[in-house]
Amino acid sequence: MTISLGKAFLIASSMEELLDTTGGKRGRITIHDVAAAAGISISTASKALNDTGRMGLETRERVKRIAAEIGYRPNALARGLLSKRSFTIGLLTNDTYGRFTLPVMAGISDALVDHGVSVFLCAIEEDPALAQIHVEAMLDKQVDGIIATGKRLDRRLPVDLSNLNVPVVYAFTEGAPGSVTFRSDDAQGARLAVEWLAKLGRKRMVHVTGPENFFSVRERADAYRRVAGEERPVLFGVWSESWGHEAVARLWSGSGERPDGIFCGNDQIARGVIDALRERGIRVPQDVSVVGFDNWEIVAAQTRPPLTTVDMELKELGRQAGLTVLALAEGRSVEPGIRKLPCRLVVRQSCGGDTLGI
C-alpha cells in the first residue's frame, strides 16, 4: 500500500460537506467560506474577525463563532503580503554543536511565540556560500528580522548582514559597527566566581583557562586579577578536560605554592581539574575549591562533586535579542551598542559553601 499526500488529502471528512455546499471548493478554508456560512461579505467577515470597523457586537460574535466552527484560520502568507509583516524571523548561527545556540534559541522562541512569531533556524557552520544562501532564502521569505548568533563573542559570522533591508540583532557574536549586540558580561561573571572563592576564605587562587586569543578569556582573566590580585597566576591553554589535568600536574609538580582555589575558564577544564585532583588524593572542596564557567549541565552536573559554575544566562540573552528584533521590526527605536547581560553563579558542591545558605 502506498499513500499519496497531494492536494487530495487536504480535505478532512468533516469539512467536505461544508465545502461542497459552498461550491465544492477544494483546499483550505478561507475567509470566503466564513463569509458564505455567515451570509455576509468577506469585508465584513474580515472586520468582524479582526475587531476592526464598526458593527454590532452580536454580528461580530456570530462571525467569530462560525469561523471557529468551520475551523477557519487566516492565511499568514496573504496577510503578510498586505501588512509587510511575516511574523517570522531568522536565527543564523555558526555554532553547529548547539552548545550556545540552543539556549539562545529557546529564549528567542520563548519571547516571541506569544507574538505569533516563528523562527527559522539556519546553521551555516563557517561556510560563507551556505550563509549567503540561507540569508537570501530568509529575505525572500520576508523575515521581519534576523538574529545572528555564534559560538564566540569576538568573531563575526562569515556573512555581511550590515546592509540588509531588515533589522539585524547580534547575540553572542560580534556585531557590525553601529548595530545592537547582546553579550554576556564575562568580567562580572568572573568576578562572581572569584569573589565566591574569596568569601569562602580561599587565598591562593589560580586561574586555569582557554586560549589567550579569545576576548572572553582575556576579559575573565583581567577580572580575576582585579579581585584575586594582579600577581595571581593565570594558566592559558585550551578548552579541554585534558588541559585541566595537565594544569594540575603542572601546579602540583614543582615545589611552588599549592593553590586552594581554582577558577577555571570553562566547565570542561574544571572537570579535568577536579578529576586530576581526585586522582592525586586532593579533596574537593575541602582542600581545594574549584569553580567553572558555562554551567553546561552535561558537564557541570556530572563532575564529582558537582560543579559550582557561572551561568551566562543565554536564554535570557536570547529573550532580549528576540524582543529587540521585534521592536525594530515594528519600527520602534532602539539604542545601538553592546549590551552586557549579567551572569549568575550556580552553587553546587565543588567550592563548598553550598550548605552555608549564603
Place this chain on the structure above:
Amino acid sequence: MTISLGKAFLIASSMEELLDTTGGKRGRITIHDVAAAAGISISTASKALNDTGRMGLETRERVKRIAAEIGYRPNALARGLLSKRSFTIGLLTNDTYGRFTLPVMAGISDALVDHGVSVFLCAIEEDPALAQIHVEAMLDKQVDGIIATGKRLDRRLPVDLSNLNVPVVYAFTEGAPGSVTFRSDDAQGARLAVEWLAKLGRKRMVHVTGPENFFSVRERADAYRRVAGEERPVLFGVWSESWGHEAVARLWSGSGERPDGIFCGNDQIARGVIDALRERGIRVPQDVSVVGFDNWEIVAAQTRPPLTTVDMELKELGRQAGLTVLALAEGRSVEPGIRKLPCRLVVRQSCGGDTLGI
C-alpha cells in the same frame, strides 16, 4: 543617538536613485520595477525570469540581467499564495537539550537547503498547549510539511499530528499509525558493538544499560544477548555516569566472574564505567574493552581512552526525513511504515583493535 529601523531604512542608498526614477516608490524591489526597467510588462518579466512561456532568448537574458542588476528577488509570500507551496517546513521537537534534535536538524537543513526550503524550529518541551500553539502558527504560515522529532523512540510528542492537512513525517519519535517514521536500527547497532567485542576476543561480556522501560534499551539488550549468548548478564539502571560507576562496583565487588568486555547503553554510562575501571587500576582496553552508544562527541572524545561507540547516524536520518516530507509535499507517493536506518561503529581506543586496521 537612537536608530529607527522602520520602513524608512528599507531603502539602501544605491537603490534610491533607481526607485526615484521608477516613481519614487518606497519598499522592496518588485517585478514591476524589473518590468519598468526593461520596458516590458510584468507578465513578460515573470515569464522571462521563470523560463516559462515563449520568448526570444536575448529578451530573456536581458530581463534576467536587469533583474540581477537592480537586485530583484521574488517575494516568496506572493509566490506561495499562488503556488500553495511556502518552501517552508516545521520541525517540532520535545528534546530541549538538543542532544538528538541538532543532528537531525542539520540533516534536514542539509537536504532541503538545495530545494529552497527553510525550517522552522519549534521546541515544545512536554507542554501540550505550547505544542498546539506552535503547530497552529506553522499551519497558519502554510508550511509544506512537518517533521516531528524527539528524544525517545517510544514516546509520542504531546500533540496529535495525525489529522493535519499537511504531510507529517516522524523521525526518532513514535509516529501515528500508518505514518512514515524514521528511526535508528538499535538492534543492528548493538550487534555491531557486541560483534566488535567478540572479534577482539572478548568472551566474558556484560551489558550495562539504561532503564528497562525504554524500548531501545530492550531492543539493544536483546540484540546483545543474541550475539553474546542468552545467559550473559544485563544490568539495567539509569542513563548516567554514576550508574556506570556503580555497575563496575557491583561487578567487581562479589566473587563472581570478572567481565573482559562491557557494552554500555550510552556514552555517559560508558564514561562512568571507564573512570571506575581506571580508579580500580584495571586497564582499558588491555584488561577490559568498553564500547558505548550514541557517539556523543563531548563525552566520547573526552574519555580516557577515547571511546569506541555506536553512532545512530542521526544526520542521515534527518536528511531522509527531510527528503521524504518534501516528496509528500510535492504529492509523490511514499510507502508508510517504520524505516530503520543502520548505525555505524566508531572505533576509538576503548576496545583496542583501533590499530589493527580492521
Place this chain on the structure above:
DNA sequence: CTGAAAGCGCTTACAG
C-alpha cells in the same frame, strides 16, 4: 452598519 473595489506581489491561462 455593510459591501464593492482596489491592491499586496506574483503567476498563468488567454487573447492578440
Place this chain on the structure above:
DNA sequence: CTGAAAGCGCTTACAG
C-alpha cells in the same frame, strides 16, 4: 512573441 486580465487570500480605504 507580448500584454491585459484574473486570481491566490486577505485588509483597508471608501462609498453607500
